[in-house]
Amino acid sequence: xxxxxxxxxxxxxxxxxxxxxxxxxxxxxxxxxxxxxxxxxxxxxxxxxxxxxxxxxxxxxxxxxxxxxxxxxxxxxxxxxxxxxxxxxxxxxxxxxxxxxxxxxxxxxxxxxxxxxxxxxxxxxxxxxxxxxxxxxxxxxxxxxxxxxxxxxxxxxxxxxxxxxxxxxxxxxxxxxxxxxxxxxxx
Amino acid sequence: xxxxxxxxxxxxxxxxxxxxxxxxxxxxxxxxxxxxxxxxxxxxxxxxxxxxxxxxxxxxxxxxxxxxxxxxxxxxxxxxxxxxxxxxxxxxxxxxxxxxxxxxxxxxxxxxxxxxxxxxxxxxxxxxxxxxxxxxxxxxxxxxxxxxxxxxxxxxxxxxxxxxxxxxxxxxxxxxxxxxxxxxxxxxxxxxxxxxxxxxxxxxxxxxxxxxxxxxxxxxxxxxxxxxxxxxxxxxxxxxxxxxxxxxxxxxxxxxxxxxxxxxxxxxxxxxxxxxxxxxxxxxxxxxxxxxxxxxxxxxxxxxxxxxxxxxxxxxxxxxxxxxxxxxxxxxxxxxxxxxxxxxxxxxxxxxxxxxxxxxxxxxxxxxxxxxxxxxxxxxxxxxxxxxxxxxxxxxxxxxxxxxxxxxxxxxxxxxxxxxxxxxxxxxxxxxxxxxxxxx
Numbered sequence: 269x270x271x272x273x274x275x276x277x278x279x280x281x282x283x284x285x286x287x288x289x290x291x292x293x294x295x296x297x298x299x300x301x302x303x304x305x306x307x308x309x310x311x312x313x314x315x316x317x318x319x320x321x322x323x324x325x326x327x328x329x330x331x332x333x334x335x336x337x338x339x340x341x342x343x344x345x346x347x348x349x350x351x352x353x354x355x356x357x358x359x360x361x362x363x364x365x366x367x368x369x370x371x372x373x374x375x376x377x378x379x380x381x382x383x384x385x386x387x388x389x390x391x392x393x394x395x396x397x398x399x400x401x402x403x404x405x406x407x408x409x410x411x412x413x414x415x416x417x418x419x420x421x422x423x424x425x426x427x428x429x430x431x432x433x434x435x436x437x438x439x440x441x442x443x444x445x446x447x448x449x450x451x452x453x454x455x
Numbered sequence: 456x457x458x459x460x461x462x463x464x465x466x467x468x469x470x471x472x473x474x475x476x477x478x479x480x481x482x483x484x485x486x487x488x489x490x491x492x493x494x495x496x497x498x499x500x501x502x503x504x505x506x507x508x509x510x511x512x513x514x515x516x517x518x519x520x521x522x523x524x525x526x527x528x529x530x531x532x533x534x535x536x537x538x539x540x541x542x543x544x545x546x547x548x549x550x551x552x553x554x555x556x557x558x559x560x561x562x563x564x565x566x567x568x569x570x571x572x573x574x575x576x577x578x579x580x581x582x583x584x585x586x587x588x589x590x591x592x593x594x595x596x597x598x599x600x601x602x603x604x605x606x607x608x609x610x611x612x613x614x615x616x617x618x619x620x621x622x623x624x625x626x627x628x629x630x631x632x633x634x635x636x637x638x639x640x641x642x643x644x645x646x647x648x649x650x651x652x653x654x655x656x657x658x659x660x661x662x663x664x665x666x667x668x669x670x671x672x673x674x675x676x677x678x679x680x681x682x683x684x685x686x687x688x689x690x691x692x693x694x695x696x697x698x699x700x701x702x703x704x705x706x707x708x709x710x711x712x713x714x715x716x717x718x719x720x721x722x723x724x725x726x727x728x729x730x731x732x733x734x735x736x737x738x739x740x741x742x743x744x745x746x747x748x749x750x751x752x753x754x755x756x757x758x759x760x761x762x763x764x765x766x767x768x769x770x771x772x773x774x775x776x777x778x779x780x781x782x783x784x785x786x787x788x789x790x791x792x793x794x795x796x797x798x799x800x801x802x803x804x805x806x807x808x809x810x811x812x813x814x815x816x817x818x819x820x821x822x823x824x825x826x827x828x829x830x831x832x833x834x835x836x837x838x839x840x841x842x843x844x845x846x847x848x849x850x851x852x853x854x855x856x857x858x859x860x861x862x863x864x865x866x867x868x869x870x871x872x873x874x875x876x877x878x879x880x881x882x883x884x885x886x887x888x889x890x891x892x893x894x895x
Contacts, residue, residue, distance in 0.1 A: 273891045274465070277472040280880045284479045287873055308620040387619045409556050410565055423621075430567050433555070434528035434611045434621045437574045 301379050303345040304361065308385040310423035310431070314343035319364040319452050322351050325374070330360065330447045337453075340365075348378045362444055364452040367422045369395050369443025387443075388422050389436040395443040395452055402436040409433065465891075472884065480877050495626035496521050496610040497666040498532070498586075498603055503631045503740045507593045512544055514590055515601060515631065518583045520666065521624070525612045526575040528621055530568045530586050533607035537599035538562040540635050541591040549585035551576065564589070565607070575613060596636030603628035605730075605743050627667040627733075629742040665689060665742040670731050672747075673766060673779055675815035676723035676754045676789050680779065681716045681731065682768045688712045689733035689742070699728050699746060710736060713769045715777065719812075726750045754814065755788035763795075765834040765842035767820065773852035774823075778806065780816040780834050780842070789814035793836060801830040804848065822848040829871065845871065 306315075322334035334351050341347060346363065356377050364370035368386040375382055389397035391404050408420040408428045422432040446452060498519050507513035517532060536543075543559035546566050556567040568586060570576045578584055591601075605628050612624040666686040673680040681693050691707035693716045707714045721727060731744035766779045778797050782790040791814045797806040799820075807819035820832065827849045834842040 273887045274468055276887045277468070277884060280884050281472055281475050284476060284877060284880055287876055288479050310620060385619060406555060409567055410558065430529040430531040430569070430609050430611050431621050431623060433567070433569070434574075434613070435619075437569070438528060438613050438621065439619045440574075 301381050302348045303341075304348065304363065304373070304375075304382045304384060306340070306344045306346070306365070306386055307383050309344070309388070310425065312424040312426070313367075313388065313422075314424060315340045315365045318346055319370075320346065320351060321362040321446065323360045323362070323447055325358055325360060332447055333359065348375065348380070348382075351378070362446070364395070364443065367391060369397055369439075369441060370445075370452055372444045387439040387441055389439040390443070391420050391422060391436070393452070395445070397436055397439045397441055402433065405433050405436050469888070476877075476881060476884070480881075495523075495666070495668070496525070496612070496624040497627045497629060497742065498530075498608060498610065498625065499629035499665070499742075500601055500631035503629070504634065505631065506634045507591075509593045509596055509636055512590055512592045513633065514588050515633075516588050517586045519586055519610055520583045521578050525578050525624060526614065527570070527578050527584070528575045528611040528613050529570070529609075530566075530611065531607070531609035532564070532566040532568070532587070533604040534564040534566070534589065535600075535602050535604055536562055536564070536591065536633075537597070540593065540595050540597045540599040541601075541633060542594045544590040544592050547588040547590065549587055552586060554587065563604070591633070593633075593635035599633045599635065600630055601633050602630035602741075603743075605745050625745065627665070627731075627742045627744050629665055629740060631740065665733055665740075667731055667733060667742060667744045670744060670747070671766075672729075672749045673764075673781065673815065674749055674751055675781065675813050676751055676791075677719065677721050677813045678815050679718045679721060679727065679729075679749060679751065680815065681718065681729065682766070683714050683716060683731050683733075684769075685712045685733050685742075690736055691716060692732040692734065693718065693729055694732060695727055695729035697725060697727055701728060701730055701746075715768055721751055723751050723753050752783075752814075753788045755784040755786070755790045757784045757788075758790060758792075759784060760790055760793070760836060760839075760841065761785040763834055763836070763841035765797075765832065765844045767832060767844045767846045770845070771847040771849060771852065772820075772822065773848075773850055774821065776820045776822075776846060778818050778820050778832060778834075778844075781814060782816075782836070782841075795834055795836045795841075797832060797834060799830050799832045801828060801848075803828070804830050804832070804846075820846065824848045825850055827851070831871070 316339065317337045318340050320334065320336060320338045321332060323330035323332050338346055338350055351361065358374055358376045360372050361375045362370055362372045365386050367390055368388045369390050371384055371386055373382055373384050387397060389401055391401045405420050405428060408416040411417060411428055417426070417428055420428045420432060422435050425431070496519050498517065501516045501518055505513045505515055538561055543564055546554055546557045548554045548568055551571050552568050553571045554566060554568055556565065558565045566587060605625065608625055608628060609623045610625045611621050613621050668684040668686055671682045673682065683691055688710045690710055691714050693705045694701035694703070695705070695718055696702040705716055705718055707716055726748055728746060728748045730746050733742040734740070760782045761784050763780060763782045767776055768779065769776050780795055782793055784790055791811065795816055797818050801824070803824035804820060804822050807821060809816060809818045830846050830848055832844050832846060833840050
């Protein structure tokens, strides 16, 4: 009797889990293949290029396979087909976007789809979001100076506002360093 | 009395099963909750109609109120006032807040605030939160509107579950009328009475806020139907126009918490801007929605339907509501001249005669249900079912004491099926457990 109950319970659980998975998959948008999708970014934020590196999976002194600037398609996608050295071998891809700290993700296939949510707030381009960035944005709040807006308008909505200031406060962190010890060229 | 004994292994398995089911159930329910309540904020003044003698200073609190729990990161307040009547004195931050910047310039005050010690402040839904106190001195006699500029006012919130982004959660703003001059005590009492009439009082004595809970636009080639839900009944107006100047106005005839405001005579393919305005019956206070825009679809020359939409508004009713349908071709253009049919899975619900206005199909939905029921309505064309939507029929809706607006809740048929499956699964599990206990 106990076995029957356990089996019934297992069946119930499997049905519920399958139902949840089915429901989730029905509502999930279709994922594009062969891209790194940049997610959870402000609506107006539209980077045109990103600094991209591809390395092997060695953490200490990795071999750099690719190091170049890549176009960001439709403001949100970095196409994997352009990245040399990606096949079906697992690689690290390092990405540095303007106003964001660099991030790293493991890519196992050039035909896969990968999501990443970059952290915005690095207005001085040192790959760290800290009080220096906060102070820089703070001093430019509500400015009408076009040069300052270009420099400190993180979310690219046309004004240096509390939204930009907030990004420098909630995203306090350091980005991934380049394996060769150099500075990221794209700010 | 016999004792029920369950082995440790069985108890462990049962605990695991119950946990998994609860996790799955909560995941499903959270999806619905997120659909029902987004973190839309309203910003308003308290009091909404302050009275001040010439030469004296008046304090006006700035408060915000969220439709759902939120993490508040910062606030940017853009306040307009009449510099001929009022002179800015000071801004005092609320407890745990700091003013980063305050710039008064010719009738417009910009204030930026942040939480003091933490990067964000957790807020509960529906709980008014003070942001700051603005201090003005009356310099001449008259009436000045104290209003927020919705284009520049920002309520910055974050959702840590969605990564590291920040959104502006501001959905609506509510202005205030400041009376200045050499007022007698009788005048002040009269004005205070106006204030009490203008905004309902909460139990704590503070002025309750109006909120535009949601507005959705159904777009046909020559018609836009703006579906508006408010927290409290109000006099509704939609300002609209081809530019942000919003040169045209459509008003809803009666005080309502939910209204479908139709704008006719528009040009297909053109972009229009609009703003929902909810005013009190005496005009003492207004709540402005955000400036939004839409682009009207074009008329299709085809008759082959690619997809369709069915909207029932209000989605919660006691006896009557309306169903709206739109049919699109593969290019997203609107197909006109069709003869669709509405139907429901409950005999207590019936549809009135169908009408079409250049691609916007509409039919009244009448309910005779005597008990609360969720009814699934279907839109069919020929033999093909193209869309479905749910409506909550509640005969006691108008007698309910709470004015809570639930029209934003859109539970589709699949979700209902899933919930029913979950409830059924729990029932089966309970029965099995009962049987096991008896067998022991």
